[in-house]
Amino acid sequence: MAGKVVVKELTKSYGAVQAVRGVSFEINDGEIFGLLGPNGAGKTSTLECVIGLREPDGGSIEICGLDAIRNAKEVKQRLGAVLQATYLQDKITPVEALRLFGSFYRRTAKIDDLLERFQLREKAHAYFETLSGGQRQRLAIALAVLNEPEFLLLDEPTAGLDPQSRRELHSVIRQMRSEGRTVLLTTHYIEEAEQLCDRIAIIDHGKVIACGTPRDLISKAQALPRIVLHAARPLDGARLKSLACVQSVENNNGSCVISTAKVSDSVIDLVKYLETERNELLDLHIQKPSLEDVFIELTGRKLRD
């Protein structure tokens, strides 16, 4: 059975710049799917083609079993979207905006319920220009779910939000999944993708370069786990390199970063070494390979470059 969303060989150019070069992915029903990539990777162009803001040069997009280009109007009845920035008229209130946008759909949720759910009741009659960034973003999401969409697209929804608003938004997105909605999310926050997404497609230079669950992707990373430690007195790099399973040692602002093939063996050896040296261990933590490592391995670039 085909997925809720099927994108095949999508291409999009702006003049001489090929922003999307044959992107394909499939999103299953009730899944949170992430498009992860640095700025300019092509994820927003891909998403804008999917929601109908841009006309693709080639490829096909199927949403809820419908050709999204030929049946754009019907598809729009079934999807909701949060753009990178949602601006409304300065003097419109959340209640009026919800009424206005709701009037375009066949089916809508109750406005009172949305105001309650997105904590906008107190600001229901305040002008848009007086809302904070977090409140504006909550209103943008309320507008996106107004038509109770089967498929929700979120383009970097937490960019520029404070940590509390970001956490609130994460819980809203998880709630969408628990309600059985399918979500497509673009982000360049690696932690966000790891925490929220069931599956992730890493996109770079307009192409999908890897796709899978966060765990699958990380398991394919060739990077080794790292032990980061800080001791009372300087450590001897050559001695550390001779410890069990250690592959490399780096000194980084007074901390030592040890790459190891087997964390448990290296830690035991390390503690013994510190004891014999009568050196006090001030801090130690273990870093597992992350999606960022996967990304660097695949592209040779950092995620936020």
Next chain:
Amino acid sequence: MNGFLTHFLTTLKLNLRNKQAMIFGYLVPVFFLIAFGSLYKTRPALVREIGQILTISVLGGACFGMPVALVSERERGVWRRYRLMPISPLWLLASTMLARYVIVLTSALLQIGLAMWWYKMPAPENPFMLWVAFSCTAFAFLGLGLIIAAVSNTTGAVQAMGQVVFLPMIIIGGVGVAMRLLPVWAQYVATFLPGRYAVEAMNAGVMVLKEDKDGLQMQRWYFHLGALLVMGIATSLIGAKLFRWESAQRLPRSTYFYVFAGLLLWACVGGAALHWNMARIFVVK
């Protein structure tokens, strides 16, 4: 239909909340009324000028009010958000035009009311004819406003484009200066601009058509209405064709063709008016 009505009502409401829109929509037209009332001391007061005053109000709303509102919303990304909605842009443009029509109509009623109260202008002799002529004028000029909004990327560009349309019509188009006061060459130029048809069609509703020497007064009135309707249809179609959801969207290559076709159509209207003697030329003695 629900989306059309809600967008229309919301647009009206947002205009009423916008101080700048209120000043330009209602206060400036009153200022023009006072200016004309002070300049022209003819009796009965203002009956020969009210068509000019109302045309200036509609022109202001069409060349500046509506396109500034449309382009500023587009610059902010409001129309980009509308693009995600399952509604045709034609409905949104139509409701925007209708909202502006209500604004210029109420502004015109305010001007007529004040003219009757303050300057003792007699009541229009045929309000229905006046309303029909006013509506045709609004349709023609609001269509022009759609084109201005479509081709302008910024509100600054709207001001510049608006002046290109507004000033010639005010100065030599028979709108700011009455046709009978213009030199003959300017009257011929005005025949190729829509302003004079608007003024003459509306004046007919205020004074009731006096018998012209050649007996063509009624035919002229219908011709003026037809000319305004042709212009309204052409400009609205071109405005809708050139419509952009986002400022970043490029205008199609066919833009020049459409603009040229509109100008050509209007040249044909002017030529027809001269050919069939539908636009009177006053000889200055």
